Amino acid sequence: MSLQILELVLVTIFSAATPLVIAAIGELVTERAGVLNLGVEGMMITGAAAGFAVAILTGSSALGVLGGMAAGVALSSLFGVLVIFLAANQVATGLALTILGTGLSGLIGAGFIGLKREATAHLSIPLLSDLPLVGKLLFGQDFFVYAGWALVVAVAWFLTKSRAGLTLRAVGENHASAHALGIPVRRIRFLAVLFGGACSGLAGAYLSLAYTPFWAPGMTGGRGWIALALVVFASWRPVRAFAGALLFGGATVLQLHAQAASLGVPGQLLTAVPYLATIIALVVLSLRRRRGSVAPASLGLSFVPER
Amino acid sequence: MRIDLEARSAPSKVIEFCAPLLALCAAVLIGGGCIALLGKSPVDAFSVYFVAPLAEIWSLQEVAVKAGPLILIAIGLSFCYRANLWNIGAEGQFVMGGLAGGMIAIATFDGAGQGVFGSFWILPAMLIAGTLAGLAYALIPAILKVKLGVSEILTSLMLVYIAEIILDYLVRGRLRDPKGFNFPQSVPFDDVARLPFLMEGERLHGGILLALLAVAIAAVVMRRTLFGFDVRLVGSAPKAARFAGFSDARVTLAVFAISGGAAGLAGVCEVAGQIGQLQPVISPGYGFAAIIVAFLGRLQPVGILIAGFVLSLTTIGGEGAQISMKVPLDMTRAFQGILLMCVLAADVFTRYRMRISFGGRA
Amino acid sequence: MTSPTPAGAPALIAMRGIVKRFGEFTANAGIDLDIVAGEAHALLGENGAGKSTLVKILYGLLEPTEGEIRLDGRPICFEDPEAARAAGIGMVFQHFSLFDNLTVAENIALVLPRGEKLAGLGARIEAVTKRYGLKLEANRPVWTLSAGERQRIEIARCLLQDPKLIVLDEPTSVLTPQEAETLFATLDVLRAEGRAILYISHRLEEVRRLCNRATVLRAGRVVATCDPREQSARALAAMMVGSHIVDVRAKPADAAGPERLRVEQLSLPAEDMHGVCLVDVSMQVRAGEVFGLAGIAGNGQDELFAALSGERLAAQSGAVRIDGISVGRDNITLRRQYGAAFVPEERNGHAAAPDFTLSQNVILSRHATGGVTSGAFVDLPAARALARDIIKDFDVRASGADPAARTLSGGNLQKFLVGREISRNPSVLVLNQPTWGVDASASAAIRQLLIDLARQGSAVLVISQDLDELFEISDRMAVIHDGRVSQALIARNTTREEIGLLMGGADMTKAIHAH
DSSP: OHHHHHHHHHHHHHHHHHHHHHHHHHHHHHHHTTOOOTTHHHHHHHHHHHHHHHHHHHOOHHHHHHHHHHHHHHHHHHHHIIIIISOOOHHHHHHHHHHHHHHHHHHHHGGGTTOOOOOOOBOOOTTGGGSTTTHHHHHSOBHHHHHHHHHHHHHHHHHHHOHHHHHHHHHHHOHHHHHHTTOOHHHHHHHHHHHHHHHHHHHHHHIIIIISSSOOTTTTTTHHHHHHHHHHHTTTOHHHHHHHHHHHHHHHHHHHHHHHHTOSSOHHHHTTHHHHHHHHHHHHHHHHOOSSOOSOTTTTOOOOOOO | OEEEEEEOSSOOHHHHHHHHHHHHHHHHHHHHHHHHHTTSOHHHHHIIIIIHHHHSHHHHHHHHHHHHHHHHHHHHHHHHHHTTOOOOOHHHHHHHHHHHHHHHHHHTGGGTTOGGGOSTTHHHHHHHHHHHHHHHHHHHHHHHHHHHOOOHHHHHHHHHHHHHHHHHHHHHTTTSOTTSTTOSOOOOOOGGGSOOBOSTTSOOBTHHHHHHHHHHHHHHHHHHBHHHHHHHHHHHOHHHHHHTTOOHHHHHHHHHHHHHHHHHHHHHHIIIIIIOSOOSOOOSSHHHHHHHHHHHTTTOHHHHHHHHHHHHHHHHHHHHHHHHHOOOTHHHHHHHHHHHHHHHHHHHHHHEEEEEEOSSOO | OOOOOGGGOOEEEEEEEEEEEETTEEEEEEEEEEEETTOEEEEEEOTTSSHHHHHHHHTTSSOOSEEEEEETTEEEOOSSHHHHHHTTEEEEOSSOOOOTTSBHHHHHHTTSOTTOOSTTHHHHHHHHHHHTTOOOOTTSBGGGSOHHHHHHHHHHHHHTTOOSEEEEESTTTTSOHHHHHHHHHHHHHHHHTTOEEEEEOSOHHHHHHHOSEEEEEETTEEEEEEOGGGSOHHHHHHHHHSSOOOOOOOOOOOSOOOEEEEEEEEEEOOSSTTOOOEEEEEEEEETTOEEEEEOOTTSSHHHHHHHHHTSSOOSSGGGEEETTEEOTTSOHHHHHHTTEEEEOSOTBTTTBOTTSBHHHHHHHHHTTTSSSEETTEEOHHHHHHHHHHHHHHTTOOOSSSSOBGGGSOHHHHHHHHHHHHHTTOOSEEEEESTTTTOOHHHHHHHHHHHHHHHHTTOEEEEEOSOHHHHHHHOSEEEEEETTEEOOOEEGGGOOHHHHHHHHTTOOGGGOTTBO
């Protein structure tokens, strides 16, 4: 019995962590290339609206997922052109992207409020999915959860083991040197930004197609910002970002359970837990790492090659 | 295709002036395109958004009412952004200012606690409390940045959510009007706790005067004082600022205090002027819209004054469009995002000349 | 003008009529250059003569506005450096194009042609480094390496691709004289293998020792070609500058005056993991003298400068004294008020704000000592007047009445910044690399100003990696290495070799001519 409850809690933690993992991995790649995209929240919510809209219109979750990712890519390409090719300020442009994305999601989702869909299917393998404790956790999740795991592994491999990953890191480390060696700095950065956009869109689609299978304005509730904080918290390492996301997923679940158990703390105030936890995580991290920084050295800086 | 940027030897004054106008035109065109996509007439929309609000006295007043907080907050933010520090949590500081000021009004409701001092002190006390609350709330990310090196961007934003939750909680709980039929709102403030109205119709309140005052003060401080020089230097060349003997920690704290104080003051003006009581939500996103105002005004005080009215116009227009054309209110938000992007893109031309080449090498 | 090709050998590289314009500025105005296999060809010229632009064009980094490049007689057009590398052109940059947080092997892997496997790279690196005697550890991160080691990475990176031509941009500026000798030996081997070398340097003695042909640029044009071995260094300098350079009047210091700057057992932890910590630094600079502090870049010069200026504070206030006053815990503004003045290395971004006008840049340091402020307000007219005076008195060439700092050339901006500090007659003046990247005539003018200031009774401390400069102006010298400062030596009693050994880290306590 208690094993079942534990399994349930773990499954909830993993599903709460999934959008954070996916969005954080995307942003991590973007930042490793030296670009700070603060528009994750905007891309995510547009991805949620677009994903849901496409899924309703076509009746296909798969197309919905693609729609969400396409929305993220479209917004991030806008961002990329501005900050990479026009050398616009990355912080301000990222904010603009969030504002635009929030508005756009409202426009896209306006006709879909109140509609419901079945949540995307969960994997079901006879025997394996019924294993105690780990059955549902490992073999009974939906597509997004597995996609998140695959992303973590793939990106971790890509950054440390592949030639392309090495080039990407070099661009984020020192764009002037990279340019002097003939590495196409701006092209690589643009691709990294698009990847980040696709991931944010995917994370958004998860929210509206699987996590709470309907569209509601503002449904990302700051998860994009938390994903940004996760990247810092993870010191720009994929596996740590995954661990961090689980911690946040845990905090969210804890908050839900505390609310249910009515611990004397007003439920409304408990909704502040994820945000407070983000601040605390950033503070704890900075206490642990006072000297030096592991951030990519060119993060947030514009690069204008002379030709 | 390749885009090459060539740095200009000196920023062109003409282009610097034209860039925001160009950006506004571009954003209007893109916005018109979006409206057409929604199946509405862009020409009608243009008149609803930009012409109709200017046609009548009451809607003009409305524009000024909404421009007040936008200008006040943006003036404060311009200090931060000039110093290359990113306070994006003005929305939270606005809420905290409104909450603190509102709590004084609620505490003195119906003559309570006025005793021998009478009631003349209530409004000033509210304004001061609101300013201080916004200031203190903005100092949280500033101190974390200075002492621990925590990114001010993320902390200031997270604090917005927390402020909104606190306000919501209090208005539904302790601060709720006991005779309010369980509606989540406070008692209506006494007249002595309200900002005086400037015109007939009980719309335009004294908040706009405070905004104008802030513009004037900011103009002098930025251009004429050593502090203004300091702020601009920290933003433009931080290492040179250290060489000049300015402390980045002090500047960080100061600009966050200024922007938080301004946002807090705007917040208390909103509850003491426009709303007249505390509600679960007191800001229609002023704190974020003010970021656009700050950039559209090129971080210059007079520019911000103009930009505040422009943005307010689109907000009022957006409300009109929702009623008369059934255009969702989100259109305004999307338009504002497009506008900010256009402003940032146009900014490039003040610093660089652009050369676009197609195909192979010329 | 075509260069005399030795023995009529066909040119490996022929650049014809190369023109490069940046906006209204013409960096190269029709340059012809031939390079033959197996030769060491020097490219000489002042800062701003167009050398860097020309080699960047050769390496595919910049696209020429006009002109043609031929490789082995065939016209070529490099789309990017990768194409240039594939065609056999290697480049060793002056400011190394390395990545601090990546390992040696990763830095090298980055330039391998697309599609080449990373497997076996370690073995190939080892083979090349062994063959040319370049000591390198493949798995060390770059930030832990010295300047000499970093240069070896760049060279190994070139050699791995078996280049026909190796371009070296100011390769010895960061090396000790002894390390430079090792580099020359490597270059001799490469030449013997039939590779051509294009050698950019402003150190004329080196060029005379190493190169068999020289092309001299001035203002974007070729003004001479010659065999440098047949010319005196003086004659080469005259070709570069186009006129005779005035020698700095270096009349010997009078009997040294009272001590004005004293550093005593100053220690400072590194600011970050790439920084250097200062260990027990002690020195005294007296009124009337120029004190030269030699050292290779990155040995604690910036940290020492920050500790002297007050941009970083010492643990003890007695660690730094100005005219007897303990200022170790005082900020830079107070130190300025006690009479000290400072000129940091980086002109744009540290000494000056590039986007600020000259008059605003006057306020930047002079607000400490008055005259440009009244109360909390800045006095813009006074600052403008002061900027005008500095421009006039120190012969600064600037366009417009009050232009932005970044629009000035390196030499003119440096004259302005030195003038900004000297014009208030400081009792102590500390400069870091005062003539780095400054043209010859401005350098000479600045050196003269420093000597004149010292002779009027100020104490002048010059931190520099240019030994020629230090020997020209210093009364006493010391060396900074790995955050430690050697004992002071009397400049005229010491030799380049001795200083060179100390720069390379020879035991500091054994300095012979201790003062």
